[in-house]
Amino acid sequence: MTASLRPGADSHHEDSNTSNNPSISSLIDTRLSRRGVLRMGVGTAGAAVMGSFALTACGGGGGDAAVAVDYKLGFTAVEKSLLDVVAVPSGYTANVVYALGDPLTSGTAAYKNDGTDTDFDNRAGDHHDGMEYFGLNAAGTARDANGSSRGLLVMNHEAITDQFLHAAGTTSGTRPASETDKEIPAHGVSIVEVAKNASGVFAYTQGSAYNRRITPLTPVTLSGPVKGNALVKTLYAPTGLTARGTINNCGTGYTPWGSFLTGEENWAGYFTRVSGDDTARGGATAKSVVSLKRYGRAAGATSRHGWETTGSADQYRRWNISQTGVSSDGSDDYRNELNTFGYIVEIDPYVKTAAIRKRTGLGRFAHESASFGKLTAGKPLAVYMGDDSQGEYMYKFVSTALWAPADANPSDRIATGDKYLDSGKLFVAKFAADGSGSWIELNISNSTIAGYATYAFADQADVLVNARLAADAVGATKMDRPEWCAVHPTTGEIYYTLTNNSNRKLEPTGSQFGLDAANPRSYQDAKIGGSLGAAGNINGHIVRMAEAGGESAATSFTWDVYLFGAEAGADLAKVNLSALTASQDFSSPDGLWFSRSSGFCFIQTDDGSYTDVTNCMMLIGKPGTVGDGTTATLNYTKADSSTVAVTTRVGAKPTVDTLRRFLVGPKDCEITGCSETPDGKTVFVNIQHPGETISKANIGDPSKFLSHWPANAGYGAGGTTTARPRSATVVITKNDGGVIGT
Structure with a gap:
């Protein structure tokens, strides 16, 4: 979720899905006049603009607890803003x-x-993304699921703004070891203790015994059906039982047993292949070549940062996945290294010595978050996931094991993960135009998969490694970049953000995608003073689904669109289908999270289309x-x-009582990651890559810097006009001590 349509954004909207899977229908026109909109002036009326140390974040929870109180939205909507600040409603305080x-x-x-700092194995990484809060008891000695004054923040560091990490920016060509x-290690995951200080304000605890970094070099184990398969054997791990590190970590999940899940998203772009690698692997139709291209690594593809140029040492060599060895299984080179990434990874935040598992049973793709369905004793668990790239799919994993409530507080959280996440069925969603849908199992026993002409699957491990091909x-439905998913804590309905898709067209050509009921819009848009851009689903939307009978293991569902992103004032018939007003309008929904305290839905944006009007934002809704x-x-x-027509299903239009803008971030940022303390009175939010x-x-x-945040708010080295911008976590509280958003 590094970028949506911003200049320089990469793998989020690279299209590697060239299948002929049909859209629900081929119905829509691209005609739409340039913005005829009422623009709202930039200002701070009704909002508290972050000053010195004014910021806070949002945390998550797990399990099947229901919201006990029917809360109502109780804050004044924040205005859109282009200022280099974090704005929250009056009556709220936000601190870094x-x-x-x-x-x-x-x-x-x-x-x-x-740019001279080093030792990122022992520092916060860059591009703070998804995160979860894990409670501690008052003494800090053990897990306390209700601990709201002391806990652990576990967060992803998705990517880097590399220029700011070095004193004079990056070196082009051969990358020096000092930079690589x-x-x-600026990528990966942080585990950091936070606690309320004497003033009742959360601060992180430097030197806590819990603090640690997990980076692309940290040893991990492969778990589930792919473990030991020939597809994951490498020079580093010739048995295919282990792997090394995690990278481009985006969304998260909080397991019902109290561990952390992180999704490996746009990992393919970190690797390179030489131009002759197709030939070395047996030609364009060789299985590994078909797989690599489906995951975005064609022969000659350059890597994102050029780490493989740094030297011949193993930690650099691994980023070149060309076939160079002579073994039949890849155990003498890194031809299979790409297959060891693209999974949901489980971490026990409380125990440093616990194994870190890549849960291969949940499939391999550009994972965002992993959200658990409602828990019912004696029934399977469901984990919902999205594949964040244009034209990719929505997935669900259903466990073989049946949920036992005693497992909510186990003595060994990773062993509990083994029980529920290593054996089960992986499904993909197919939407129908009538508002129904089906979950199709991805299994080698399915004759459609076993007989697929494009790729000859060898076994179930092959199906999981190549879930996109399966x-x-x-014939799964191609969606508009499925990003975060979240499950409503009381209804059990599943929500997916579809951030945008510039290749969604009425009359698609090449690798573009046609229109259908679940992805029904293709229209033009323009920034202030600019010309009309190409048609597409510019602003994105949020789909929600209800499982048949409320059962997580159901194989059918109904669906509608909860919200269509749009600019207030845009065409109500073709664009602003949700009739968003100036206090509600948004573009490119990305982060999505439900508070288990209030039941509110938090919607975060990663936008490049509406940024002429406002920086990225977070809204709170009551769906x-x-x-x-x-x-x-x-x-x-x-x-x-x-003429053509397409019919879609639109959820109830929001009112001032059901949707409001809660936060606007600093310049050139993305708002992402949300979690809360169990009492719902503190929310943690990440501000990613300002400036x-x-x-x-x-x-x-x-x-020339676009942002100086958070130093311009009084946090850290530098000043209001000289500091380099930094990704950071903010903690938000209500001044009267109440539940956030009420």
Whole structure:
């Protein structure tokens, strides 16, 4: 979820899905006039603009606890803003708690933030993303699921703004070890203790025994059906039982037994292949070549950071996945290294010595979050996941093991994960135009998969490693970048953000995608003073699903669109189908999270389309249920003047009582990751890559920086006009001590 449509964004909207899976229908026109909208002035009326140490974040929970109180939204909506601040409603305070480079150990020096800092194995990584809060008891000696004053924040560090990590920016061509050895560990996961200080404000605890980093070099184990398979054998792990590290970690999950799940998202772009690698592997139709191309690594593809150029040492060599060895199984090179990434990874935040597991049973793709369905004793668990790339799919894993409530507080959390996550069935979603849908199992016993002409699956492990190809085979519905998913804590309905899709077209060509009921819009848009851009689903939408009979293991569902992202004032018939007002409008929904305390839905944006009007934001909503709205028919005209129509299902239009803007971030940022303390009175939110747009030529001129946050709010080295921007976690509280959003 690094970027949506911002300049320089990469693998989120690279299309590697070239299957002929049909859209639900081929129905919609691209005609739409440029924005005829009422623009709202930038201001701070009704909002508290973050000043010195004014920030906070949002945490998550797990299990099947129901919301006990029917809360109502009780804050004044924050106005749109282009200021380099974090704005929250009046009556709220936001404080920075943990930022890029903050030292985790007592012996690590304070962060200078001038590009000379090192030792990122012991510092906060970059690009804070999904996170979860895990409670501790007052003494800090054990897990306390109700601990709201002391706990652990576990968060992803998805990517890096590499120029700011080095004093003079990055070196092009051959990358020096001094830069590569900083960039690699700036990725991964942080586990950091936070606690309320004497003033009742959360701060992180430098030197806590719980603090640690998990990086792309940390040893991990492969678990589930793929473990030991020939597809994951490498020079590092010739038996295929282990792997090394995790990277491009995006969304998260909180297991019912109290462990942390992290999704490996756009990992393919970190690897390179030489131009002749197809031939070395047996030609264009060789299985490994088909697989690599489906996951976005064609021969000659360059890597994102060029780490493989640093030297011949193993930690650099692994980023070149060309076939160079002579073994039949890949155990003498890194031809299979890509197959060891793309999984949901489980971590026990409380126990440093616990194994870190890659849960291969949940499939391999560009994982965002992993959200558990409602728990019922004696029935299977369901885990919902999305594949964040244009034209990819929505997935569900259903466990073989039946849920035992005693497992909510086990003595060994990773062993409990083995029980529920290593054996089960993986499904992919197919949407129908009538508002129904089906979950199709991805299993080698399915004759459609076993006989797929494009790729010859060898076994079930092969199906899971190449889940995208298996989903192609069964005709799953291509969606508009399925990002975060979240499950409503009382209804059990499942929500997916579909961030956007510039390749969603009325008359698709090449690798573009047609229109259908679940992805019904393709329209043009323009920034202020700009010309119309190409048609597509510019602003994204949020789909929600209700399992048949409320059963997590159901194989059918009903669906509608909870919200269509749009600019207030846009065409109500073709674009602003949810009739969003100026206090509700948004673009490119990405992060999605439900509070288990209030039942509110938190919606976060990662946008490049509406940023002429406002920085990225977070809204709070009180959603209804699938089917509470109506149908809408979009009528369009094709290039040959023929008319077509597509009918979609639109949830109840939001009101001021059901959806409001709660937060707007600083310049050039993404709002992502949300969690809360169990009492619902503290929320943690991540501000990712403020001011990320910077060139090497301008790295020495702070006047060219787009952002100086959070130093301009009083946190860390630098100042309001000179500091390099930093990703950071903010903690938000209500001044009267109440539940957030009420």
